[in-house]
């Protein structure tokens with residue numbers, strides 16, 4: 001089959017690789033019809049190379065048609081239409097029972113000291129072949145795959161794999177009080193969907209920060225008060241003014257470790273890309289390599305006693321955090337990979353009916369054949385051609 005493979009920093013290629021087959025009785029194989037490109041893939045493309053082998057297949061936002069099922073699978077059958085959550089969870093361990101599917105004790109990557117395995121996401125997360133491919137083997141298929149009806153276009157359901165549950169969890173973890181005020185930093189797919197979900201769930205005021213004009217405009221078009229952080233001027237002052245001088249009840253960081261504007265850490269991240277893998281891995285796991293501009297901004301912005309919800313991914317273990325301010329302001333921090341399966345039943349009703357209240361069918365800006373994936377990674381990273389959410393259609 002054809003698949004998108006990693007070859008080094010900013011070097012991904014579409015190659016022919018072996019077709020996946022059923023390996024465990026609880027596996028299925030799907031024929032991928034749509035598969036998303038995510039801000040998390042950009043971390044692989046730019047800084048996480050030391051944790052990926054050449055030839056690894058990337059991608060973790062797939063849906064498609066069941067092609068083959070293992071002997072133990074009764075939950076889905078050949079021909080069913082399914083969306084596959086980005087984390088692989090068993091559905092029957094203590095963590096899964098407690099809504100912590102991203103910590104699944106059956107698939108935890110123990111040799112790396114990490115949580116549940118993820119599709120297409122480095123050795124840290126199990127080195128499981130990813131979904132930017134014509135076919136995908138799905139382990140733990142008694143639980144993961146979400147059966148969806150035939151009829152509506154793929155985009156109606158595709159974002160259940162990652163964007164929707166991640167944004168839902170970001171809002172949930174923000175613990176907004178009734179009539180609460182929320183700031184979302186980063187208006188990429190995750191941040192933008194978080195603003196939509198917060199509005200649906202009754203937030204009184206949603207403020208969005210970014211530096212890309214189309215992205216700001218996109219959020220503004222549905223009632224988000226936007227602020228361009230690159231425009232100069234005092235962001236903190238601007239947000240204070242919009243929040244009665246006190247600051248918002250909660251801030252969602254939907255940017256993560258590659259925040260724009262932190263020259264020191266940008267150099268550290270670049271160094272990581274230049275060192276031999278074992279040295280770079282060690283550096284990333286023991287040094288401070290994250291660009292904390294956004295997290296620090298969140299700490300500054302949020303009101304005393306407020307909550308910071310982190311959905312942006314961070315990597316280093318020794319990044320200096322402003323503990324003084326976190327403590328003094330009595331903040332709550334909630335974060336982590338989305339527990340995808342946990343939120344699906346809450347989200348599905350919003351995808352039903354003609355209204356499309358979350359705007360999922362017009363969410364993607366680009367639908368491309370898989371062969372164009374290398375160029376699409378570059379376009380998405382550089383935010384060219386209005387690229388906001390890119391969906392590959394391997395069958396096209």
Ligand SMILES: NC(=O)c1ccc[n+]([C@@H]2O[C@H](COP(=O)([O-])OP(=O)(O)OC[C@H]3O[C@@H](n4cnc5c(N)ncnc54)[C@H](O)[C@@H]3O)[C@@H](O)[C@H]2O)c1
Nearest residue numbers: 039040186188189190210255256259260312313336337338
């Ligand atoms: N927790 C999870 O389960 C989970 C799931 C999916 C994605 N993520 C993470 O969420 C983050 C966002 O993903 P995405 O798909 O929306 O990607 P993205 O890269 O398109 O979005 C990031 C946005 O942040 C903006 N930005 C960068 N620096 C900024 C700054 N200093 N101030 C304000 N805005 C800034 C960018 O312009 C961009 O619009 C990534 O870190 C990704 O890894 C986490």
Ligand SMILES: [Zn+2]
Nearest residue numbers: 038040061162
């Ligand atoms: Zn993703």
Ligand SMILES: [Zn+2]
Nearest residue numbers: 090093096104
């Ligand atoms: Zn489990």
